[in-house]
Amino acid sequence: MKRIVIFASGSGTNAENIIRFFQKKENASVVLVLTNNPQAKVLDRCKSLGVSALSFNRVAFSKTNDVLNILKASKPDLIVLAGFLWKMPETILNAFPNKIINIHPALLPKYGGKGMYGMHVHQAVVANNETETGITVHYVNENYDEGAVIFQAKCDVLPSYSANDVAAKIHELEMEHFPKVVEVLLK
Numbered sequence: 729m730k731r732i733v734i735f736a737s738g739s740g741t742n743a744e745n746i747i748r749f750f751q752k753k754e755n756a757s758v759v760l761v762l763t764n765n766p767q768a769k770v771l772d773r774c775k776s777l778g779v780s781a782l783s784f785n786r787v788a789f790s791k792t793n794d795v796l797n798i799l800k801a802s803k804p805d806l807i808v809l810a811g812f813l814w815k816m817p818e819t820i821l822n823a824f825p826n827k828i829i830n831i832h833p834a835l836l837p838k839y840g841g842k843g844m845y846g847m848h849v850h851q852a853v854v855a856n857n858e859t860e861t862g863i864t865v866h867y868v869n870e871n872y873d874e875g876a877v878i879f880q881a882k883c884d885v886l887p888s889y890s891a892n893d894v895a896a897k898i899h900e901l902e903m904e905h906f907p908k909v910v911e912v913l914l915k
Contacts (some may be wrong), residue, residue, distance in 0.1 A: 729754075729755065729756065729757060730755060730756035730757075730805040730806070730914040731756070731757070731759045731802065731803055731804050731805050731806075732746070732750065732756060732757065732758045732759065732804060732805070732806050732807075732808055732910065732914075733758070733759060733760045733761070733762065733799060733802050733804040733806075733807050733808070734746060734747075734758055734760070734761045734762070734807075734808045734809075734810050735761075735762050735763070735764075735807065735808070735809045735810070735812035736761060736762075736763050736768065736770040736809075736810050736811050736812055737763060737764055737765050737768060737770075737811055737812050737813045737814070738765065738768055738769065738770065738811050739768070739769040739770065739773075739811075740761075740768065740769055740770025740771075740773045740774070740810070740811070741811075741899070741902075741903075742810035742811055742831065742902055742903075742906055743758075743761055743770050743773065743774070743810045743811075744770075744773045744777065745902070745903050745906065745907055746758060746808060746810065746906065746907045746910060747761075747773075747774070747777050747779055748777070749907035749908075749910075749911070750907070750910075750911075751777075753911070755914070756805070756910075756911070756914050758779055759779075759780070759802055759804070760779070760780050760781070760782070760798075760802050760804075761774045761779055761780070761781040761782075762781070762782055762783075762784060762795065762798070763781065763782075763783045763784075763812075764783065764784060764785070764786070764789065764812070764813070764814055765783065766783040768783070771783065782798065784798075786814075789814065789817065790814075790817040793819065795820070796817075796819050796820055796823060799820065799823070799824070800823065804824070804827065805827070805914055806827055806828075806829065806910065806913055806914055807820075807824055807827055807828040807829070808828075808829055808830075808910055809828065809829065809830040809831070809868060810831060810906070811831075811845075811846075812830070813845055815870075815871075815872060816828060816868050816870075818870060821868065821869065821870060826867060828867065828868040829865055829866065829867055829868060829878065829909075829910075829913065830865070830866055830867075830868050830873070830875070831863060831864070831865050831902060831906050832849075832863065832864045832865075832866065832873050833845070833846065833849050833850065833861075833863060833895075833898045833902070834849045834853065834861055834862070834863075834864065835860070835861060835862045835863075835864060835880055835882065836864040836866060836873055836877060836880075837873075837874075838858075839852055839853060839861075840864075840872065840873030840874070841872050841873055842872050844872075844873070846895075847891055847895060850891040850892075850894040850895045850898065851891040853885060853891075853894055854885070854889060854890065854891050854894060857887070858885050859884065859885055860882050860883065860884055860885055861882070861883060861885050861894060861897075861898065862880055862881050862882035862883055862898070862901060863880065863881050863898060863901045863902055863905065863906075864877055864879070864880050865877075865878045865879040865880075865905075865906065865909045866878055878909060878913070879905065879909045881901045881904075881905050883897045883898070883900075883901060885897075
């Protein structure tokens with residue numbers, strides 16, 4: 729049985745989608761969800777889905793080996809960042825080479841980097857009159873959104889679209905594709 733650990737910072741819709749997807753599978757499951765936000769809705773989602781979840785602070789994440797040790801004890805085959813906003817420390821990257829992936833709500837390399845997440849991305853896409861956008865699943869390295877691209881899916885951006893319209897389209901792509909990409913990577 730392959731083991732997945734998810735990092736999330738917010739509401740956890742992607743985390744819930746991945747958890748539910750793998751609850752129907754026999755080859756893999758989400759064994760733990762970690763969050764840097766003790767108020768994150770993802771914690772409630774995990775509780776209702778029966779998945780262990782923990783919150784941590786910046787000291788435990790990047791100043792000590794607390795989170796690293798939790799990860800090592802969890803023995804993940806894949807670590808999935810699903811709306812997680814902090815940069816991964818080198819200690820974790822080095823301990824899990826090519827085992828950490830992220831989803832980004834744009835077609836990287838466009839609209840990536842520090843501060844480019846969620847509605848900030850969708851607002852920039854609309855402000856720049858883009859005709860298409862999408863999602864990118866990529867490996868995580870020491871820089872924001874610069875790891876090797878694994879998968880991209882596109883959608884049109886109509887001139888009438890608001891940032892909220894773009895967000896809804898991106899959410900559909902995430903729900904459809906992210907769990908399937910995770911599954912392929914675990915084979």
